[in-house]
Amino acid sequence: MKILVLAGGNSTERDVSLVSGTGVYKALKRKGHDVVLADVFMGIDLSEDELENVFSLDRDFSEGIRNIGEISPDIKDFEVIRGRSEDGFFGKNILKLCKMADIVFLALHGMNGEDGRIQATLDLLGIKYTGTDYVSSAMAMDKGLTKAVFEAADIRTPKGFSVKKGGPLRIGDIIYPCVVKTSHGGSSVGVYFVNKEEELTDALNKAFSYENDVVIEQFIKGREMTCAVLNGQALPIVEIIPKSGHYDYKNKYQPGATQEICPADCSYKLTKKVQKAAEEAYMALRLMVYARMDFIVDEDENVWCLEANTLPGMTPTSLIPQEAAAVGIDYDELCQRLVELSLNKYD
Incomplete structure (x- = not known):
């Protein structure tokens, strides 16, 4: 099968996406597929002959991709390096490659990858891709909208609301301590913890430096857990324990900074509660x-759902591969299953 793995992009999660894409690219090659890895934003420089035969080229498309740094990348640098593209957001040859592939594996994270825009574009072009459709991707990417959906479905979630830059602030609705976070961010970029009212303005200013929409929600103290759902079925849960501070960008991606316990050390009852909430x-x-x-699971074992990730990290050591491994699905097989399940959408 000819598979194009799209990674990179122009979001703050660019570096994470490139490492995810590299892992998926190598796994699918080991599964015997003809695979190309490309940076959706920077594009790929190919001659006409190379483009025509790209899926049979003897070339390592992952060469030169570096590990994830301690801080998120400055996207403006990449925008300057690339310059203007005749295909807008898409880099050189990307749309041509998409049309040549049997399916596009989306290893993108964050804005312009996880928010439904790529999905809608591929739908209009009749191109098959992995994961959720554009409508649900857009809903899940907007943390304020996600919160409203959870509340309507009686899924326990911290109280909070969305705020637009320059818009009115509902001071009376803020419960301290609280969390200020960008509405469409990921990898804990643009997340700030506020203990008292005097700290709120600074946190808002920092969050608004990333985008014009933020969410303010109550801070829930407790154990941090995550649970993946594969084809509607919850996988084993993971407990996340940073060695210092919060589970921020640095603690997520620097080796040894965080302990990830899979399966989590929980009672059968609590495990089922978290898995049920994930499926709901x-x-x-x-x-x-x-x-x-x-x-977040509080001291009374109430399960609070914070958010959903429709294109979560897919590096070989990411959370979903850990959960899959706990039920006997290795990394290569997980990537293969994601392709097969995604193709089933089109039957």
Whole structure:
């Protein structure tokens, strides 16, 4: 099968996406597929002959991709390096490659990858791709909208609301301590913890430096857990324990910074509660193929659903591969299943 793995992009999660894409690219090659890895934003420079035969080229498309840094990349640098593209967001030859592939594996994260825009574009072009459709991707990417969906479905979620830059602030509705976070961010970029009212303005200013929409929600103290859903069925849960501070960008991606326990050391009852909540969130948002839901479990073992990730990290050591491994699905087989389940959408 000819598979194009799209990674990179122009979001703050660019570096994570490239490492995810590299892992998926190598796994699918080991499965015997003809695979190309490409940066959706930077594009790929090929001669006419190379483009025509790209899926049979003897070339390592992952060469030169570096590990994830301690801080998220400065996207403006990449925009300057690339310059203007005749295909807008899409880099050189990307749309041509998409049309040549049997399916596009989306290893993108964050804005312009996980928010439904890529999915809608591929739908209009009649191109098959992995994961959820554009409507549910857009809903899940907007944390304020996700919260409204959870509340309507009676899924426990922290109280909060969305705020637009320059818009009115509902001071009386804020419960301290609280969390200020960008509405469409990921990898814990643009997330700030506020203990008292005096700290709110600074947190808002920092969050608004990333985008014009933020969410303010109550802070829930407890154990941080995550649970993936594969084809509608919850996988084993993971407990996340940073060695210091919160589970921020640095603690997520630097080796040894965080302890990830899979399966989590929980009672059978609590495990089932988290898994049930994950499946309910998956259904409420009408997700497809796979997703990962993030939770806080408080001291009374109430399960609070924070958000859904429709294109979660897919590096070999990411959370979903860990959960799949716990039920006997190795990394290569997981990537293969995601392709097969995604193709089933089109039957």
